[in-house]
Amino acid sequence: MQAATPWCWKPAGDAGVRRSRYRSTPTLMGCWLLTFPENTQGILRSELNYSAILQWVASxxxxxxxxxxxxxxxxxxxxxxxxxxLSLEDLGIYVCLAENSQGMYFSQPVTIMLPRNSAFALIVAAPVVLVGSTVFTIIWKLRCG
Structure with a gap:
């Protein structure tokens, strides 16, 4: 018996706003995931404390x-x-793996990041740095995105 060809979702245009259904053969490139908020070229940008949804849609x-x-x-x-x-610990790369008797399929990776224009700043303090007999606190301000 021949394996059925999976249906995948493919982003339409560079904006990735609309998606169209297309038939594809399983490849190492994988299938796109349906996401909310929408992802653009595999990048999903969302603020902290919001929800994100990733869904496998290949048949x-x-x-x-x-x-x-x-x-x-x-x-x-x-x-x-x-x-x-969504928290800082949730930022990173997500992949869905689908396995059946015909083989294993992978989704395209989706990277969840903070928006580029995010006002979020992370302040990390290292409270004790000794220089001679003076104690300094070093503060780094990291901008995410």
């Missing part, structure tokens, strides 16, 4: 078991991954 027969990875580590199972109250 593969027989139905595959779906697993999610985050920065290469297991993150969840099922066709949809919902990240509630």
């Amino acid at each position: 593969i027969e027989p139905e595959p078991a779906l697993r999610w990875t985050f920065n290469g580590h297991p993150r969840g199972i099922g066709e949809r991954l919902i990240i509630q109250r």
Whole structure:
């Protein structure tokens, strides 16, 4: 029996705002994920404390078991991954793995990042730095995005 060709979602245009359904053969390039908010070229930008949703939308027969990875580590199972109250620890690369008796398929990676114009700034303090007999506190201001 020949493996069914999966249906995938493909971004339309550079903006990636609209998506169109197309038939593709499984490749090492993988299928696109449907995301909310929308991703552009694999980048999903969202503010902290908002939710993000990633969904596998390829149709593969027989139905595959779906697993999610985050920065290469297991993150969840099922066709949809919902990240509630996005935190700094949730920023990174997500991939969905689909496996059935016909083989293993991978989604295109989606990287969740803060918006470029985010007003968020992380202040990290190293409270003790000894220079001679004076104690200094060093503060770094990191801008994410």
